[in-house]
Amino acid sequence: MRRRNKRNRGGHENHERWLITYADLITLLMIFFVVLYAMSQIDIKKYDALAQTLQHQFRKADSVLEQGTGVMGGTDRAKYETPSPSDAKETAKNREQALQDLLHLIEKYVKDNRLEKQVFVEDTPKGIAIRLSDQFLFSLGRADLKPGARPVLDRMSVLLGRLNTTISIQGHTDNLPIQPGGAFQDNWGLSASRALSVLRYFVDVKGLEEKRFEVAGYADTRPIAKNDTEANRQKNRRVEILVLRQEKE
Known part of the structure; x- marks a missing residue:
């Protein structure tokens, strides 16, 4: 009789405790992917500013092509283009x-x-x-x-x-x-x-x-x-x- 009472005092064992750990893992994965997504977004304004700056510097440099302007070697159309x-x-x-x-x-x-x-x-x-x-x-x-x-x-x-x-x-x-x-x-x-x-x-x-x-x-x-x-x-x-x-x- 005492043994049965002792077993009853131990209560019912919870077999769903693993769900807490799983939920925590899913939450951490979601946060991780949110951070990755945020890092992958391009600031269009900053990108345009950077592109314009690089383009200006390349065209400003000495040309490697005849009749060219800048490192990119584009021709000065106003000077060499045949008039219509x-x-x-x-x-x-x-x-x-x-x-x-x-x-x-x-x-x-x-x-x-x-x-x-x-x-x-x-x-x-x-x-x-x-x-x-x-x-x-x-x-x-x-x-x-x-x-x-x-x-x-x-x-x-x-x-x-x-x-x-x-x-x-x-x-x-x-x-x-x-x-x-x-x-x-x-x-x-x-x-x-x-x-x-x-x-x-x-x-x-x-x-x-x-x-x-x-x-x-x-x-x-x-x-x-x-x-x-x-x-x-x-x-x-x-x-x-x-x-x-x-x-x-």
Whole structure:
């Protein structure tokens, strides 16, 4: 009887205590995966900021490719991209309009100042040609500008300064040889020096950009009249300012 009472005092054994440990394990696993998930989330704003910073630094560095910009080697499209046909057509149209405006302005200036015998202007296939007589610009056999030529060149510099195109300054002579003892050995030297004097006036005195100009002396190789009379030889002795219709490569 005592033994039975002793067994009853021990109570009923609980066989579900393992559920507590299992629940704790599941809770810990859930927390672990929540932490992993949180760590795997990307901060989009921070990611974009990092990507932009890296991209900037790579493009800022020296390029390893020709015509490239930065380590990534992308080309500078604004500099090397071929203009679209519509853009090229619009640019050519604007340049042509500027040339025609120049032609009309010079014609009006020549007429208003009665310079028809010293200054000639015409539209040629290459561009607007402004021909200045050597008598108007220089003394016989010399290449320094006369003071009387400067007001006309001043006006020319204002008009040429408005253009964004190449300007060719060319010296020409007649076919008579240079007299011995002069400052120049031959007509080549004289024609080149006269063209250079006009160029230097535009660049050094009037401040036009020198990269827009080209200069040449042709002596008597490009006459506009036969060298058979003094009047025709006078026509050939000139400095020609050619505002080119097409840009140089």
